[in-house]
Amino acid sequence: MWDYSEKVKDHFFNPRNAGALEDANAVGEVGSISCGDALKLMLKVNPETEIIEDARFQTFGCGSAIASSSALTELIKGKTIVEARALTNQDIAEFLGGLPPEKMHCSVMGQEALTAAVAAWTGEAVDEDDHEEGALICKCFAVDAGMIERAIRTNKLTSLEMVTFYTKAGGGCSSCREPLEELLADVNAAMVADGTLSAAEAFVFGAAPAPTPKAKATGFVIPDLPPAPPAAPAPLQEPIAIQPIRVKPVTAAKLPPAPAPAPAARTSAQEAIAIARILEEMRPTFQADGGDVTLLDVDGNRVSVEMTGACAGCQIASLTLGGLRKRIREQLGRDFIVVPAPRN
Amino acid sequence: MTLAPIYLDNNATTRVFPEVVQEMVPFYTEQFGNASSIHAFGEEVGGALRQARRSLQALIGAEFDHEIIFTSGGTESNNTAIRSALAANPKRTEFITSKVEHPAILSLADWLEKHEGVTVHRIPVDNEGRLDIDAYRAALGPKTALVSFMWANNETGTIFPVDGLAELAHQAGALFHTDAVQAVGKVQIDLKATEIDMLSLSSHKLHGPKGLGALYVRKGTRFRPLLRGGHQERGRRGGTENAPAIIGLGKAAEMTLATMEQDLPRIVALRDRLEAGIVSQVSHCFVTGDRRDRLPNTTTIAFEYIEGEAILMMLNRQGIAASSGSACTSGSLEPSHVLRAMDIPFTAAHGAIRFSLSRETTEAEVDRVIAAVPAIIDQLREMSPFWSSDGGKAQFNPEYA
Numbered sequence A: 001m002w003d004y005s006e007k008v009k010d011h012f013f014n015p016r017n018a019g020a021l022e023d024a025n026a027v028g029e030v031g032s033i034s035c036g037d038a039l040k041l042m043l044k045v046n047p048e049t050e051i052i053e054d055a056r057f058q059t060f061g062c063g064s065a066i067a068s069s070s071a072l073t074e075l076i077k078g079k080t081i082v083e084a085r086a087l088t089n090q091d092i093a094e095f096l097g098g099l100p101p102e103k104m105h106c107s108v109m110g111q112e113a114l115t116a117a118v119a120a121w122t123g124e125a126v127d128e129d130d131h132e133e134g135a136l137i138c139k140c141f142a143v144d145a146g147m148i149e150r151a152i153r154t155n156k157l158t159s160l161e162m163v164t165f166y167t168k169a170g171g172g173c174s175s176c177r178e179p180l181e182e183l184l185a186d187v188n189a190a191m192v193a194d195g196t197l198s199a200a201e202a203f204v205f206g207a208a209p210a211p212t213p214k215a216k217a218t219g220f221v222i223p224d225l226p227p228a229p230p231a232a233p234a235p236l237q238e239p240i241a242i243q244p245i246r247v248k249p250v251t252a253a254k255l256p257p258a259p260a261p262a263p264a265a266r267t268s269a270q271e272a273i274a275i276a277r278i279l280e281e282m283r284p285t286f287q288a289d290g291g292d293v294t295l296l297d298v299d300g301n302r303v304s305v306e307m308t309g310a311c312a313g314c315q316i317a318s319l320t321l322g323g324l325r326k327r328i329r330e331q332l333g334r335d336f337i338v339v340p341a342p343r344n
Numbered sequence B: 001m002t003l004a005p006i007y008l009d010n011n012a013t014t015r016v017f018p019e020v021v022q023e024m025v026p027f028y029t030e031q032f033g034n035a036s037s038i039h040a041f042g043e044e045v046g047g048a049l050r051q052a053r054r055s056l057q058a059l060i061g062a063e064f065d066h067e068i069i070f071t072s073g074g075t076e077s078n079n080t081a082i083r084s085a086l087a088a089n090p091k092r093t094e095f096i097t098s099k100v101e102h103p104a105i106l107s108l109a110d111w112l113e114k115h116e117g118v119t120v121h122r123i124p125v126d127n128e129g130r131l132d133i134d135a136y137r138a139a140l141g142p143k144t145a146l147v148s149f150m151w152a153n154n155e156t157g158t159i160f161p162v163d164g165l166a167e168l169a170h171q172a173g174a175l176f177h178t179d180a181v182q183a184v185g186k187v188q189i190d191l192k193a194t195e196i197d198m199l200s201l202s203s204h205k206l207h208g209p210k211g212l213g214a215l216y217v218r219k220g221t222r223f224r225p226l227l228r229g230g231h232q233e234r235g236r237r238g239g240t241e242n243a244p245a246i247i248g249l250g251k252a253a254e255m256t257l258a259t260m261e262q263d264l265p266r267i268v269a270l271r272d273r274l275e276a277g278i279v280s281q282v283s284h285c286f287v288t289g290d291r292r293d294r295l296p297n298t299t300t301i302a303f304e305y306i307e308g309e310a311i312l313m314m315l316n317r318q319g320i321a322a323s324s325g326s327a328c329t330s331g332s333l334e335p336s337h338v339l340r341a342m343d344i345p346f347t348a349a350h351g352a353i354r355f356s357l358s359r360e361t362t363e364a365e366v367d368r369v370i371a372a373v374p375a376i377i378d379q380l381r382e383m384s385p386f387w388s389s390d391g392g393k394a395q396f397n398p399e400y401a
């Protein structure tokens, strides 16, 4: 079995802060049961001081997923929201005395849940709104470009295998190999341009894979690079300008939770009708792929749908939902969360 | 207090019987000569090898002992059988197998399809893991060179009706091979009464040494060696025989056969006790596979809303060794291809645990496992966002983004 550190085992067997937090006022939920791991992070934030007074988690996943969640709650308790958002998956892994490389995605999941919880607190939109389209790279595990880019930057990833270990992207059908390679090359090129990665280490799209020394699956710490000299840009390639992920600065005054925007001036019944129409328009596409999607409910900004056939699997579900969400947003002018109804 | 460890992972591999080790040792230390040599150091080797071959022949009910070819294991036997059948029937270019075979079949099938122009039919199974016979009939045709279906599934224990499947293959003029790595020693096998042309087995699954297996090839079956070399195994598999291991396997086969009639009913009873003991105490779990026709020693129980690796780590801490169909333990990211082929919902496939017994398993061990499992499941479910404490699925709909 995995060569887990004592700290990982301790946090798995004796998880800190497991269970529901009744009076949570900021919750982040990431992952899904079909994808093999999911984390619900619940925070109790003091509205005056913005200090995280309590943090609890519920996790579905393997030993390292539970340990990472436990570590995450320990790391953020007592911190302010501003301090907490500076936390990266590396901090979680380090706190645990390292994770096997194949399991680094568990620490990334922790960070993603934290990002989601912080976003819920500040009322800001989740980062995916910053992406135009094609944001979803890995359909098997529903991983979008933003998360992959963050993982590449935070952990200085330079190989496809490592990207999979850290984000799971590419770990299923591997049909996203090419866009993944492109994204890795682009992000690495940008990192070379910022001086955070040396040109020699950067992954170059289409280059023959460099023989990577086989990393043993034990405690894994990426050595800090010496500040790289502003290296010449990677040969054969135009430096590509990467749009950095924009994260809104935390505003002192907390925004009220999801105020219904006035401009659309549609009643919720009208919105539901509009959503039903969008769904009907898109159904032929789903049916052509061998599945079907039907509308169950619209509640506030949550659209529940039932997915059947090929649409129900992990692979297509996230793609379908992403596409649907985008269409709804375009037509109704505000964001909705599209969720599949629980399968019975 | 440290409890004696309990080994319930016998489908992965088994403990070598001490008697087997004892039988092997002299062939490392004294009679270490090459079986092909003339001198005294090897003079007993030839006889011991013949004896081992006969013991194995008896276990699988082969008509002739020379129908057995020793190999390096189940994987080599499978590769040899498939490549041989395709090479011996060049006019036929199709291969039929199932979706739930071991990777020792499936990854070769992928390769042959991709690089060697072979058309592969992968026959689906239903949600109890039973083969879709209609799909099999439909796939058979004048181009079928070989059919390969496993005798018993390593993950769920489900048994395929290989006798009948072999007859269907012959009606289409195709050869029939079975991967019986999990079946040999756990079910009665009498090859001479069947139409099976080739059968793979592996020594380490029946208390023999690792790195050794055998391929049964019915007399008269056209055969092409995989490994060409010396004249060993009648020119069908080159390379100096792994004499000590073969002799060990012979002993293991002899011991298995000698007590099989008493052992199998006892193993079934213990397995059923384990299964009932767990299922009656834990809600939201179910047994996978075909409960009417299964290996006597295997049960795979799917625990909903929790993940297998976490269960295994908890079991391991109590000295209980089992295995899981979960993705996390294998290093791959998706759950077992067998459970997915059976359309087991993801909510359960991630939490599937396989317990596989052997004739060494005791009632006291089974009872300890029955006592340990419910608390472990409860503890993990308490932590799961998908579980609500009043039982069943919680309202948890994480954002898919």
Ligand SMILES: Cc1ncc(COP(=O)(O)O)c(C=O)c1O
Pocket (backbone or CB within 6 Å): B011, B012, B072, B073, B074, B075, B076, B102, B104, B150, B152, B153, B154, B179, B181, B182, B201, B202, B203, B204, B211, B212, B213
């Ligand atoms: C059904 C089946 N086939 C083949 C094999 C491979 O056998 P070996 O380990 O001897 O190569 C195994 C063992 O894991 C198995 O369970």
